[in-house]
Amino acid sequence: MASDERFEALLQEHRRFAPPPDFAARAVVADPTIYDKAAADPEAFWAEEARRLDWFEPFREILRWDPPHAQWFLGGRLNAAYNCLDRHIQGPRRNKAAIIWEGEPGDSRVLTYDQLGREVGKFANVLKRLGVKKGDRVTIYLPMIPELPIAMLACARIGAVHSVVFGGFSAEALRDRINDAQASVLVTADAGWRRGNLIPLKANADAALRDAPSVRHTVVVRRVGDRAPVDWHPERDVWWHEAVAASPAHCPPEPMDSEDPLFILYTSGTTGKPKGIVHSTGGYLTGVAATTRMVFDLHEEDVYFCTADIGWVTGHSYIVYGPLANGATTVMYEGSPDWPDRGRMWAIVEKYGVNIYYTAPTAIRAQMRWGPEWPARYDLSSLRLLGTVGEPINPEAWMWYHEHIGRGRTPIVDTWWQTETGAIMISPLPGITATKPGSATRPLPGVSAAVVNERGEPVGPGEGGYLVLTRPWPSMLRTIYGDDERYRAQYWSRFPGMYLTGDGARVDEDGYFWLLGRVDDVINVSGHRIGTMEVESALVDHAAVAEAAVIGRHDELKGQAIAAFVTLKESVPASDALKAELKAHVAQKIGALARPDDIFFTAELPKTRSGKIMRRLLRDIAEGRALGDTTTLADPAVVQQLKAQYEEAEG
Numbered sequence: 001m002a003s004d005e006r007f008e009a010l011l012q013e014h015r016r017f018a019p020p021p022d023f024a025a026r027a028v029v030a031d032p033t034i035y036d037k038a039a040a041d042p043e044a045f046w047a048e049e050a051r052r053l054d055w056f057e058p059f060r061e062i063l064r065w066d067p068p069h070a071q072w073f074l075g076g077r078l079n080a081a082y083n084c085l086d087r088h089i090q091g092p093r094r095n096k097a098a099i100i101w102e103g104e105p106g107d108s109r110v111l112t113y114d115q116l117g118r119e120v121g122k123f124a125n126v127l128k129r130l131g132v133k134k135g136d137r138v139t140i141y142l143p144m145i146p147e148l149p150i151a152m153l154a155c156a157r158i159g160a161v162h163s164v165v166f167g168g169f170s171a172e173a174l175r176d177r178i179n180d181a182q183a184s185v186l187v188t189a190d191a192g193w194r195r196g197n198l199i200p201l202k203a204n205a206d207a208a209l210r211d212a213p214s215v216r217h218t219v220v221v222r223r224v225g226d227r228a229p230v231d232w233h234p235e236r237d238v239w240w241h242e243a244v245a246a247s248p249a250h251c252p253p254e255p256m257d258s259e260d261p262l263f264i265l266y267t268s269g270t271t272g273k274p275k276g277i278v279h280s281t282g283g284y285l286t287g288v289a290a291t292t293r294m295v296f297d298l299h300e301e302d303v304y305f306c307t308a309d310i311g312w313v314t315g316h317s318y319i320v321y322g323p324l325a326n327g328a329t330t331v332m333y334e335g336s337p338d339w340p341d342r343g344r345m346w347a348i349v350e351k352y353g354v355n356i357y358y359t360a361p362t363a364i365r366a367q368m369r370w371g372p373e374w375p376a377r378y379d380l381s382s383l384r385l386l387g388t389v390g391e392p393i394n395p396e397a398w399m400w401y402h403e404h405i406g407r408g409r410t411p412i413v414d415t416w417w418q419t420e421t422g423a424i425m426i427s428p429l430p431g432i433t434a435t436k437p438g439s440a441t442r443p444l445p446g447v448s449a450a451v452v453n454e455r456g457e458p459v460g461p462g463e464g465g466y467l468v469l470t471r472p473w474p475s476m477l478r479t480i481y482g483d484d485e486r487y488r489a490q491y492w493s494r495f496p497g498m499y500l501t502g503d504g505a506r507v508d509e510d511g512y513f514w515l516l517g518r519v520d521d522v523i524n525v526s527g528h529r530i531g532t533m534e535v536e537s538a539l540v541d542h543a544a545v546a547e548a549a550v551i552g553r554h555d556e557l558k559g560q561a562i563a564a565f566v567t568l569k570e571s572v573p574a575s576d577a578l579k580a581e582l583k584a585h586v587a588q589k590i591g592a593l594a595r596p597d598d599i600f601f602t603a604e605l606p607k608t609r610s611g612k613i614m615r616r617l618l619r620d621i622a623e624g625r626a627l628g629d630t631t632t633l634a635d636p637a638v639v640q641q642l643k644a645q646y647e648e649a650e651g
């Protein structure tokens with residue numbers, strides 16, 4: 001199991017924080033028997049949550065479980081956009097702020113539920129006019145601007161399946177995702193802002209579309225205008241502002257079957273090809289609505305701020321669908337935490353009186369490095385709940401967050417989940433669960449998780465093993481788009497009847513879960529999930545490279561950093577210039593998020609007799625540990641020599 005040292009350190013963690021009495025007194029979930037009640041009848045528990053949504057047609061059956069395929073709320077018909085908009089607009093939330101948007105250069109915009117509803121209706125009609133029909137796929141490649149959730153909800157309104165591609169992905173990555181989904185429309189922008197620089201989204205889109213014939217139309221948001229002139233293809237491209245100007249706001253919501261797909265979101269797996277995770281309408285919306293309300297203790301008057309990008313699942317579930325299904329006010333921020341200065345996030349908290357703040361451990365560690373004087377300059381007294389997601393949080397970062405952001409007053413919810421789970425699975429309920437720094441605490445009511453050994457048997461308290469989910473849940477992925485076989489093989493074949501998360505964990509004497517990181521070939525860099533094979537494929541695509549092995553090594557700030565061991569083709573000399581070129585090559589193939597931190601040239605890679613690269617040993621080398629078991633290697637001398645070379649090179 002990876003992370004042995006972390007494991008040992010966590011065994012020493014005994015601090016406990018009970019929910020503050022004033023918080024508990026008015027918590028949304030205040031009755032601890034919720035766990036037992038849900039465990040006694042999970043289907044009834046989830047059905048009750050599903051009934052909080054508005055259904056055009058009530059469901060007749062809660063769950064049909066035909067492993068590994070689950071169907072939830074059968075026979076029910078609903079629309080996700082209707083649940084996020086119309087039902088609020090028809091009631092007292094009509095003029096409540098739905099989205100508070102803060103742009104990077106300092107511009108801002110507030111959309112009430114009524115205004116958001118009109119924008120969504122207009123864009124839904126634009127999509128229809130472009131020929132988009134129920135079930136068609138629409139790829140969205142936008143910066144963090146209001147048009148992004150508007151486009152998603154417009155798709156949901158007419159029953160089209162959206163596939164949002166993070167704006168930091170390259171043209172090639174975008175092209176592959178469009179082709180896999182066979183999208184007919186692409187929504188993009190002229191450019192986006194990043195630390196005062198422009199990200200050329202339209203140019204990337206043009207490059208992607210040279211080889212993506214399924215796309216008939218592109219809708220382009222004018223975000224930066226004259227500063228980023230774009231090439232125009234009149235037969236294909238339309239400006240967003242021109243199209244919506246001529247579009248009526250009224251668009252009836254399409255009644256969708258509970259099991260109809262709501263969206264596809266690509267994520268990295270253990271092969272070179274990203275997986276299109278498919279989420280349903282009824283089950284997904286039930287999962288995100290319930291968890292937003294319970295985990296974030298959502299009250300009517302709250303201002304809620306999740307710092308994720310909507311290009312990742314956290315943004316889908318906890319900026320868009322979860323908060324809006326609950327009629328909440330959700331803040332979205334376009335830019336970076338250190339632009340124009342390192343106090344930016346706290347300035348936003350102060351400006352809008354944010355009550356609930358949800359971010360990633362890597363962002364907290366960056367703040368620790370910048371120093372507590374930044375948050376100290378701002379009035380953070382509105383904050384009453386903090387959350388983290390995306391990677392294991394080290395107890396030091398947890399304590400810093402607690403002291404310097406929560407000022408010792410606010411509970412922290414460390415939420416474990418995945419793109420595939422759709423919604424939070426393991427997390428405190430802040431009004432009733434005592435927290436321990438570094439632990440995501442317990443599976444939520446209605447969720448069943450376990451830690452098992454190689455044979456699939458539950459391990460004892462304190463022992464490490466594989467984290468599995470042992471019962472279907474409403475917001476679980478339904479399949480991998482176009483590849484149901486991979487869905488079966490990836491998640492359900494290792495331990496029959498159990499969902500394999502790919503994470504290692506242990507459970508302590510109190511039943512608390514401690515997440516230990518991925519145990520497969522997926523790495524987590526600043527909370528971004530990257531497949532080692534994707535980076536390897538990008539490297540061997542370069543003319544100079546014969547072979548490459550990529551691993552995640554521990555990094556103080558980012559959680560993990562990307563280290564690549566590269567064998568060059570025979571006639572190619574190694575040089576620093578080539579290292580830089582290879583890093584740039586990966587960034588161009590995938591996106592800057594996958595740029596390797598280190599590249600190490602080696603004549604040979606450690607392999608087993610059957611030719612499999614032993615990445616475990618490369619991790620030992622990169623993390624400066626003694627080498628693990630080398631007996632299965634074809635030539636153990638290779639790895640010894642590599643270790644010596646690495647240590648010499650790294651000084």
Ligand code: PRX
Pocket residue numbers: 267312313314388389390391392393414415416417418419420440501502503515516517518524527528529
């Ligand atoms: O390894 C776990 C880690 O992030 C992975 C899921 O990544 P992704 O699908 O991109 O979704 C990220 C946001 C939900 C998991 O397999 N992870 C996520 N949250 C936590 C975590 N690891 C430890 N603690 C968490 N709270």
